[in-house]
Amino acid sequence: MRFRMTTLSLAGAAMMTVAATICGPLLPGTAAAQSGDADWEKEPYIIRDGKVDYGTYNGFRRYHSSCHVCHGPDAMGSSYAPALKDSMKNLTYSEFLEVVVNGRQARNGGQDSVMPAFAEAEDVMLYIDHIYAYLKARSDDKVGRGRPERLEPEEDPVFKEWKANQ
Amino acid sequence: MQRFRLLGALTAVALTASSAALANDELLKMQENASDWVMPLGNYSSTRYSELDQINKENVGDLQVAWTFSTGVLRGHEGGPLVIGDVMYIHTPFPNKVFALDLKDNGRIIWKYEPRQDPNVIPVMCCDTVNRGVAYGDGTIFLHQADTTLVALDAATGEVKWSKKNGDPGKGETGTMAPMVAGDKVIIGISGGEFGIQGHLTAYNMSDGSIAWRGYSQGPDDMLLVDPEQTTHLGEPIGTDSSLKTWEGDQWKLGGGATWGWLSYDPELNLVYYGSGNPGTWNPVQRPGDNRWSMTIFARDLDTGMTKWLYQMTPHDEWDYDGVNEMILADLEIDGQQRKTLVHFDRNGFGYTMDRETGELLVAEKYDPAVNWATHVDMETGRPEVVAQYSTHQNGADVNSEGICPAALGSKDQQPAAYSPKTGLFYVPTNHVCMDYEPFEVSYTAGQPFVGATLSMYPAPGGDHLGNFIAWDATKGEIVWSKEEPFSVWSGALATAGDVVFYGTLEGYLKAVDTMSGEELYSFKTPSGIIGNVNTFEHDGKQYVAVLSGIGGWAGIGLAAGLTESTEGLGAVGAYQSLANYTNLGGQLTVFAVPN
Numbered sequence: 001m002r003f004r005m006t007t008l009s010l011a012g013a014a015m016m017t018v019a020a021t022i023c024g025p026l027l028p029g030t031a032a033a034q035s036g037d038a039d040w041e042k043e044p045y046i047i048r049d050g051k052v053d054y055g056t057y058n059g060f061r062r063y064h065s066s067c068h069v070c071h072g073p074d075a076m077g078s079s080y081a082p083a084l085k086d087s088m089k090n091l092t093y094s095e096f097l098e099v100v101v102n103g104r105q106a107r108n109g110g111q112d113s114v115m116p117a118f119a120e121a122e123d124v125m126l127y128i129d130h131i132y133a134y135l136k137a138r139s140d141d142k143v144g145r146g147r148p149e150r151l152e153p154e155e156d157p158v159f160k161e162w163k164a165n166q
Numbered sequence: 167m168q169r170f171r172l173l174g175a176l177t178a179v180a181l182t183a184s185s186a187a188l189a190n191d192e193l194l195k196m197q198e199n200a201s202d203w204v205m206p207l208g209n210y211s212s213t214r215y216s217e218l219d220q221i222n223k224e225n226v227g228d229l230q231v232a233w234t235f236s237t238g239v240l241r242g243h244e245g246g247p248l249v250i251g252d253v254m255y256i257h258t259p260f261p262n263k264v265f266a267l268d269l270k271d272n273g274r275i276i277w278k279y280e281p282r283q284d285p286n287v288i289p290v291m292c293c294d295t296v297n298r299g300v301a302y303g304d305g306t307i308f309l310h311q312a313d314t315t316l317v318a319l320d321a322a323t324g325e326v327k328w329s330k331k332n333g334d335p336g337k338g339e340t341g342t343m344a345p346m347v348a349g350d351k352v353i354i355g356i357s358g359g360e361f362g363i364q365g366h367l368t369a370y371n372m373s374d375g376s377i378a379w380r381g382y383s384q385g386p387d388d389m390l391l392v393d394p395e396q397t398t399h400l401g402e403p404i405g406t407d408s409s410l411k412t413w414e415g416d417q418w419k420l421g422g423g424a425t426w427g428w429l430s431y432d433p434e435l436n437l438v439y440y441g442s443g444n445p446g447t448w449n450p451v452q453r454p455g456d457n458r459w460s461m462t463i464f465a466r467d468l469d470t471g472m473t474k475w476l477y478q479m480t481p482h483d484e485w486d487y488d489g490v491n492e493m494i495l496a497d498l499e500i501d502g503q504q505r506k507t508l509v510h511f512d513r514n515g516f517g518y519t520m521d522r523e524t525g526e527l528l529v530a531e532k533y534d535p536a537v538n539w540a541t542h543v544d545m546e547t548g549r550p551e552v553v554a555q556y557s558t559h560q561n562g563a564d565v566n567s568e569g570i571c572p573a574a575l576g577s578k579d580q581q582p583a584a585y586s587p588k589t590g591l592f593y594v595p596t597n598h599v600c601m602d603y604e605p606f607e608v609s610y611t612a613g614q615p616f617v618g619a620t621l622s623m624y625p626a627p628g629g630d631h632l633g634n635f636i637a638w639d640a641t642k643g644e645i646v647w648s649k650e651e652p653f654s655v656w657s658g659a660l661a662t663a664g665d666v667v668f669y670g671t672l673e674g675y676l677k678a679v680d681t682m683s684g685e686e687l688y689s690f691k692t693p694s695g696i697i698g699n700v701n702t703f704e705h706d707g708k709q710y711v712a713v714l715s716g717i718g719g720w721a722g723i724g725l726a727a728g729l730t731e732s733t734e735g736l737g738a739v740g741a742y743q744s745l746a747n748y749t750n751l752g753g754q755l756t757v758f759a760v761p762n
Contacts (some may be wrong), residue, residue, distance in 0.1 A: 065606070069292055069617075073623070079294070114289050116289035121611050123608045147604075
């Protein structure tokens with residue numbers, strides 16, 4: 001419950017786009033606590049022997065629940081939304097958060113493209129750092145297509161911290 | 167004076183009654199005229215069969231493009247053209263343009279309709295911004311726009327006669343399906359199964375757009391429009407609160423059961439047939455119970471909306487096997503007995519043959535040998551025998567169930583099949599795709615996706631093709647022939663008296679095959695992948711075949727990127743090449759003919 005409140009207030013703050021950069025460390029259950037914010041934003045995942053931490057794994061799941069109907073399986077894009085596997089190479093964490101929270105509209109060549117605002121979607125906002133970690137791992141070519149294998153819980157600091165916060 | 171007034175009143179009554187009957191008669195007659203193509207599925211029985219035989223097995227190889235037309239829209243183009251006399255009507259995905267094209271002048275634009283819609287509806291449309299077509303009745307073209315506006319357009323001028331709002335996009339309710347005109351009513355369903363909507367079918371009075379009736383897919387009996395004593399499920403009265411008893415608390419309010427497929431109508435029985443979609447959230451653990459009446463075939467009275475019978479194919483769905491695919495009405499001989507049947511190729515991989523008068527289940531067999539989630543359908547109870555290994559509920563939330571066939575796309579999605587009374591066979595475009603499925607907890611927020619599962623899809627084991635085009639014997643439940651396709655066949659089929667059956671492919675080919683053998687007789691690559699439905703018509707003594715190209719839809723999500731390779735244990739699969747290497751976006755109509 002504590003977790004939910006943190007994130008919802010975060011969503012409100014990010015809507016005004018001022019607090020976006022301080023969001024990462026506020027979220028419990030991410031790798032942010034293990035390292036500095038800048039380091040986390042650059043590499044928000046832990047991968048050992050091809051196995052990913054809980055955050056990256058959960059990001060894979062949540063992405064494929066809420067995002068993939070437009071952005072395609074494994075962040076490969078669709079016939080009407082960009083491949084985040086590519087666009088995440090050019091987005092900072094705060095820019096990413098800004099788009100997810102507020103949505104985005106674009107008109108190109110007479111074709112409207114609309115990304116909805118997810119500020120009020122718990123299934124997205126509660127796990128936004130996990131989704132970020134997964135997409136970052138995809139765009140860094142650290143995670144391939146399909147379901148990533150998970151680190152054993154006892155070897156996974158992200159999972160341990162996540163569990164402690166539930 | 168007194169007498170005159172009375173006479174006037176009588177005439178008025180007679181006129182109202184007869185104009186209702188007229189609209190019905192008009193379409194009943196028009197559907198018999200093979201020169202026209204008056205409704206999306208060809209006729210009220212949804213057979214997608216044409217008596218035209220000028221283009222036939224012998225000469226179809228000489229088919230050439232007669233003329234083309236760009237819709238100017240890039241997204242997925244489902245559905246197909248209508249042809250009435252000298253005019254063709256085509257529609258587009260969002261922004262939902264409608265064009266009336268002059269067949270006397272190679273498709274000159276007679277009128278164009280383009281509504282202004284709030285673009286915020288775009289992201290609440292699952293799987294692209296498709297639209298499956300318009301309906302004609304009484305000099306009017308009816309369109310269900312993305313934002314759920316049902317609009318009546320003057321067929322001659324394109325002017326708006328009336329428009330009504332059928333739902334609320336703010337809650338994720340959208341419009342994708344083609345309406346159907348029957349009697350004095352225009353009937354339409356609602357999309358939004360991935361947003362926790364409460365599905366319904368609504369009949370509007372054609373004259374002014376007032377609501378005649380609305381029947382929901384789940385809820386209390388008065389919302390369902392059922393009679394606990396009279397409405398039957400496999401011959402048994404359904405009893406009171408048949409839906410409420412199968413949901414926990416008020417979960418039925420987010421129960422899904424979207425009604426986004428096709429409509430059929432039997433004028434003699436006066437029944438409208440259609441199916442309902444997946445129950446709300448793809449996580450079955452979160453919604454215990456049978457979740458009635460999602461995944462259900464409905465037979466409703468056209469005049470009152472009252473349900474005569476229904477049949478739930480997939481109780482407590484655990485795989486997203488929407489029950490919305492077309493209901494084909496055919497009269498077939500089964501076990502030596504002539505029956506009025508309804509034939510339905512469900513997403514769950516079973517081909518059902520039912521008695522459309524009584525709702526009796528006659529045949530339920532797999533129409534893709536890959537189907538493995540259930541061993542068979544119990545013909546007494548109508549329930550599928552679910553295989554525990556593939557039960558995403560029994561395996562539980564946060565567990566990845568592997569190797570389930572078919573994938574959520576279904577062995578077949580909405581792309582309608584064809585039935586030829588000449589061969590007695592059904593021609594079915596299918597998907598040959600399997601999946602891993604992991605459900606997990608989700609919460610409901612109005613207007614936000616309410617999915618709660620992640621899945622990956624890949625070709626069925628033992629091959630690397632993703633689709634088959636098959637001929638099916640619905641009296642026995644057997645595949646007669648099957649033709650492999652590299653990608654899912656996502657285009658509606660057309661069978662003709664010329665002994666050919668047409669369909670489109672995701673790479674963009676329009677193909678013609680022999681109705682008896684499946685042998686390919688013709689193929690032509692159109693500019694974009696085909697997810698539209700093929701039709702045929704005759705103009706000025708010449709037969710034409712027409713189809714919309716324009717890759718997109720659900721196929722455009724999964725397949726534009728290419729599917730993931732098969733997971734270990736399912737057999738090695740060759741390198742899978744992405745559809746993006748074969749085709750690109752672009753809405754275009756292509757009209758074919760055999761040169762003189």
